[in-house]
Amino acid sequence: MPGPSWSDDDHTDQATIVANVAVALTAAFALADARTMPAARDVKAWHSSIYDGCAVPSPSYVGHFRGDPGLPDIVDYEVAVGSVLVDGLPERVGVWADDVAAAVDQFFDGLAAALAVLDDALPPGDQPTQVDALDEVIALAAEVHGEWVRIHPFANGNGRTARLLVAHISYRYGLPIFLALKPHPDDVAYARASKASMGRPPDFAGDHGEARAVFAYLLTLHLLS
Numbered sequence: 001m002p003g004p005s006w007s008d009d010d011h012t013d014q015a016t017i018v019a020n021v022a023v024a025l026t027a028a029f030a031l032a033d034a035r036t037m038p039a040a041r042d043v044k045a046w047h048s049s050i051y052d053g054c055a056v057p058s059p060s061y062v063g064h065f066r067g068d069p070g071l072p073d074i075v076d077y078e079v080a081v082g083s084v085l086v087d088g089l090p091e092r093v094g095v096w097a098d099d100v101a102a103a104v105d106q107f108f109d110g111l112a113a114a115l116a117v118l119d120d121a122l123p124p125g126d127q128p129t130q131v132d133a134l135d136e137v138i139a140l141a142a143e144v145h146g147e148w149v150r151i152h153p154f155a156n157g158n159g160r161t162a163r164l165l166v167a168h169i170s171y172r173y174g175l176p177i178f179l180a181l182k183p184h185p186d187d188v189a190y191a192r193a194s195k196a197s198m199g200r201p202p203d204f205a206g207d208h209g210e211a212r213a214v215f216a217y218l219l220t221l222h223l224l225s
Contacts, residue, residue: 002097003058003073006156010055017050021160021182024049028164032172035119037112040065040104043161050157065104065153067097079152081195092198094152103151110147111165114140118173127174135216137173141166142215146197146208159184159194166215176222178215189214 009017024046031038048063056062060071068074075097082091095103118136128134148162163179170177179185193210 001072002075002077003060006057006061009156013054016053018182020050020052020054021164023052024164025167025177025181028168029171032168035124035172037115038108038165038168040108043165046164047154047157047161050160061155065100066094066155067100074155077155079155079158081198089200091200092195093200093204094158094198095150095204096201100151100153104153107147107151111144114143115169115172122173125174137169137175138216138219139212141169142208142212144169145194145215146206146211149194149197150199150204150206152198162194175219178219178222185218187214187218189217 027042027046027049028038031042044063044065051062058073060068060073064071064074066074066077066079077097079094080090080092084090118140121133121136122128128137144165145162148165149158152158154161160181163181163184166179167177167181179190184190189210193208193214196210197206197208199206
């Protein structure tokens with residue numbers, strides 16, 4: 001049996017989480033400075049940092065993915081958003097807990113391959129100045145954010161860790177941090193794009209096209225300012 005539902009922070013923890021996100025962001029920047037490839041253990045560590053000292057329904061939810069073995073509260077923990085449709089499932093569903101580990105492995109394999117290509121094209125200290133190079137960074141950021149949200153590996157905090165991954169990519173290639181980490185961006189288009197990135201059974205396919213457009217817009221606003 002999965003543990004209790006966790007979709008909202010304790011309201012008394014807001015200031016703590018804001019401070020903790022800054023700690024996690026520093027760790028993400030350190031990996032970017034070293035041109036180190038982020039791994040699952042890094043994002044788990046960021047998640048643990050974010051909720052350090054906070055009230056959570058179960059300690060096993062912090063720093064662990066849904067389906068991680070040996071943790072009864074999270075082994076069969078499923079996540080979904082939106083209204084229930086006629087087939088009995090909500091509008092968007094994270095991949096089944098049993099499939100999270102394989103999906104996360106595939107995610108980081110793809111991320112490492114994509115970062116290796118961009119690292120060759122944009123050496124440390126170089127910022128993408130050509131439209132094509134900038135578009136490649138934005139496309140990767142949108143794909144990474146979208147896939148992380150699609151998998152929804154954590155019981156809660158998936159959006160924050162997705163935005164930390166985007167911040168890592170932005171900082172790695174000399175771009176401003178154009179997505180607010182906590183609270184999330186106050187933008188209806190961002191919320192809609194995040195929802196579109198999620199899928200539902202049987203294929204759990206998401207659409208990251210909206211995220212790419214929104215990210216390009218938000219980055220443009222930062223660059224113009």
